[in-house]
Every structure is written in structure tokens, then in C-alpha cells.
Amino acid sequence: MIKAIIFDLDNTLIDFMRMKKLSCEAAMDAMISAGLEIEKKKGLKIMFDLYFQYGLEYQKIFQVFLRKVLGRIDYGIMASGIVAYKRVKEGLLYPYPNVVPTLNQLKKSYKLVILTDAPRIQAWIRLAAMNIQDKFDFVITFDDTKTKKTGNKPFLFALKKLKLRPEECMMVGDSLRRDLSTAKKLGFKTAFAKYGEDQESARVKPDFIINNIKELLEIRI
Numbered sequence: 001m002i003k004a005i006i007f008d009l010d011n012t013l014i015d016f017m018r019m020k021k022l023s024c025e026a027a028m029d030a031m032i033s034a035g036l037e038i039e040k041k042k043g044l045k046i047m048f049d050l051y052f053q054y055g056l057e058y059q060k061i062f063q064v065f066l067r068k069v070l071g072r073i074d075y076g077i078m079a080s081g082i083v084a085y086k087r088v089k090e091g092l093l094y095p096y097p098n099v100v101p102t103l104n105q106l107k108k109s110y111k112l113v114i115l116t117d118a119p120r121i122q123a124w125i126r127l128a129a130m131n132i133q134d135k136f137d138f139v140i141t142f143d144d145t146k147t148k149k150t151g152n153k154p155f156l157f158a159l160k161k162l163k164l165r166p167e168e169c170m171m172v173g174d175s176l177r178r179d180l181s182t183a184k185k186l187g188f189k190t191a192f193a194k195y196g197e198d199q200e201s202a203r204v205k206p207d208f209i210i211n212n213i214k215e216l217l218e219i220r221i
Helices: 016-033 040-054 061-070 075-091 099-106 120-129 153-162 176-186 213-218
Strands: 004-007 111-115 138-140 169-173 189-193 208-210
Touching (some): 099 213
Parallel strands (some): 004 169
């Protein structure tokens, strides 16, 4: 019998990659307007290559980007990009459709947990922006175990906090490899959020596939 549902955050509860892409596009437009001489498409490719190298949460991406493109940091250009990025980002920090009512309903019957690879402060900022920070019994971030969800530690940490066995928990995430593979091996029930960003293939057969988070309410667990 399932007693707890554990959620990935980005691209499971919030459309993180859409927010990231649109924020970066706004930043690139602003930097070009401020004098950066680069074609927008090329600039965005360089920026995302750097994000995938350093991590999507890397906080000094503009400095690294400008050093790569210009060989130095132009603070006027950088400031223009950061302001535009933050302005767009703040307007896009909202949950996927049906997240809030679904969480409200699930909370009546299950313990709810966030398990994310994001840093603690970034995870809490996103939860607060969506006004769902009070929906969860625990919020577990990368800072708690210093290990991503491809390893055992985050899941074992969650079990310890919940005082439950793997078979009493279900993991919900958009990545078969990052969110569900380890959970499945440890004995968790798994639900693949197919509506999320990550459509990579992996040799993982989730117990359930959902196209909208509200479908969790229809699963007999």
C-alpha cells in the first residue's frame, strides 16, 4: 500500500525548460541591444552548451559566456542580460495545469515529498513562486545528500525521513533515467510524467505513465 508520493520538481510540477529557454532568449536580445555583436541563434547555442557543461543552475553563466564570446566581462552588457533574464523568469514561475488541485487532493491521503537535484535555495524559490511550498511534508534537495537522483542516496534519505519502505512510496518524474531508474531498482513504484521535457529513451519500464498530473488521482495505488 502506497503511503507517500515523491515528486521531482523541474518539468514535473513546473515547466522549467520553457522558463529557461524564454529567459535566455530575452537575455540574449537584451545583451545584443546593449552592444554584444553576435547572432542570436549562435549566442543561445553557446549559452546552452555552457549550461549543459556547468549545470542548468550555474549562477555565473553570464560571466562565463561573455569571457568565451568577448574574452572579457562587459558589465553593461552582462547587467542588461541578467535583468532581462530575471524579469522573464519571474513571470514564468508557475505550475503546470492541475498541479495545485491535484496536490490538494493527494495530500488528504498521502505524505507528499519533493526530491530534486536543484540546490536548496533555488528549489524553495520555485516552490514559493508557485505558492505550493506548504503542500509537502519534506523538501529534499541536492544539498541534503550531495548526490543526484541517479544515485541511491537521495532515495534512501527520503525513506529515512518518511520512515517507510520503498514499496510504500511512489516516485513521479519526467526523466526515466534521472528520476525513475534508481527508484525502480530500489523497489519504489514509479510514474512517468510524459508531459515533461525529458523524452530520452531508457531501459526503464515505469509502473504508470501519466500525460497530466491529475491522472495520479485515477491510479489505484
